[in-house]
Amino acid sequence: MPKGTISILGLGAMGSAIAERLRESGYETTVWNRTAAKAEPHRAAGSNVAATVAEAAAASDLLLVVLLDHASVHEQLEPAAPALKGKTVVNLTTTTPGESRSTAAWAAEQGVTYLDGAIMAVPDMIGRPGSRLLYSGDENAYAIARPALETLGTAEYEGADPGLAELKDMALLTAMYAMFGGVLQAVAMMRTVGVPAVETARDVAAWLGEVVPLAEPTVAVVDGGAYDPAPGQDVHFTRAAVGSLITAAREQGVGADFLEPLMKHLEELAATGRGTADWVSAVEQLKIG
Numbered sequence: 001m002p003k004g005t006i007s008i009l010g011l012g013a014m015g016s017a018i019a020e021r022l023r024e025s026g027y028e029t030t031v032w033n034r035t036a037a038k039a040e041p042h043r044a045a046g047s048n049v050a051a052t053v054a055e056a057a058a059a060s061d062l063l064l065v066v067l068l069d070h071a072s073v074h075e076q077l078e079p080a081a082p083a084l085k086g087k088t089v090v091n092l093t094t095t096t097p098g099e100s101r102s103t104a105a106w107a108a109e110q111g112v113t114y115l116d117g118a119i120m121a122v123p124d125m126i127g128r129p130g131s132r133l134l135y136s137g138d139e140n141a142y143a144i145a146r147p148a149l150e151t152l153g154t155a156e157y158e159g160a161d162p163g164l165a166e167l168k169d170m171a172l173l174t175a176m177y178a179m180f181g182g183v184l185q186a187v188a189m190m191r192t193v194g195v196p197a198v199e200t201a202r203d204v205a206a207w208l209g210e211v212v213p214l215a216e217p218t219v220a221v222v223d224g225g226a227y228d229p230a231p232g233q234d235v236h237f238t239r240a241a242v243g244s245l246i247t248a249a250r251e252q253g254v255g256a257d258f259l260e261p262l263m264k265h266l267e268e269l270a271a272t273g274r275g276t277a278d279w280v281s282a283v284e285q286l287k288i289g
């Protein structure tokens with residue numbers, strides 16, 4: 001016996017993986033995709049296929065939206081607003097926190113119960129160990145959707161602010177890209193002496209494995225804000241260390257573009273009498289506005 005009915009809007013790589021997982025978990029599914037041909041394998045696998053977003057909305061009280069971006073979500077949902085009234089919409093499309101908040105405000109005006117989601121997984125991971133999804137927004141929507149959402153991966157409710165899930169997703173991705181910027185810098189330095197990129201990457205991975213656990217004790221001071229005198233490494237020391245890294249890169253004929261912004265902040269702290277402060281006080285320099 002089906003567990004319930006769910007409509008899925010968007011059958012790209014991620015929407016398809018989600019539809020498949022919900023089917024294998026025993027849900028009756030109705031799918032819709034802009035390019036209709038992509039729905040055919042889902043029809044063959046047992047999903048109902050809706051010809052329009054409004055038809056998909058009429059088929060289920062719970063809808064999962066897995067479209068490309070914020071613009072495509074609004075392009076598709078806005079004309080279907082009357083059909084969405086009274087429904088619960090979980091938007092799994094990647095958007096910025098601000099976009100999530102604006103979609104939540106729009107949904108509230110339409111009488112739609114709205115939950116925003118961020119997927120910390122690739123399609124192959126959906127429903128498997130390691131798949132983690134973050135949610136924020138209407139807590140009642142989360143309660144309604146939770147049994148289905150838990151089939152996709154670990155479900156974590158971040159809070160009522162609809163931007164929270166995307167904010168955390170993007171903060172974690174920011175750390176990842178900054179880390180990969182560092183990997184590229186190391187690769188650029190080592191290839192000047194003929195070391196293959198994969199070999200450097202192996203060394204970097206081993207090194208990062210040792211130092212990543214230090215992230216938590218290193219930033220603990222940020223919460224109290226008692227930077228000076230430094231409980232950890234101070235600005236003077238770190239400025240000299242990062243300065244050496246930049247010089248070493250240049251000696252090899254390589255730029256240090258990913259490190260220089262950090263150096264700029266350390267220079268500014270030192271120049272304004274904060275050289276004895278903990279170097280992680282550089283986080284305060286990131287505030288804008």
Ligand SMILES: NC(=O)c1ccc[n+]([C@@H]2O[C@H](COP(=O)([O-])OP(=O)(O)OC[C@H]3O[C@@H](n4cnc5c(N)ncnc54)[C@H](OP(=O)(O)O)[C@@H]3O)[C@@H](O)[C@H]2O)c1
Pocket residue numbers: 010011012013014015016033034035038066067068069071072075076092093094095119120121122123
């Ligand atoms: N793939 C991943 O690893 C991954 C991981 C985490 C989060 N996500 C997020 O999941 C969402 C979907 O990703 P995906 O991997 O499924 O992308 P995808 O394979 O490129 O599929 C994009 C989907 O969006 C639809 N679409 C694009 N523009 C549209 C428009 N204007 N109107 C209606 N439909 C439109 C496409 O429809 P057509 O078939 O008609 O083009 C397709 O169904 C994205 O927000 C992505 O950031 C993906």
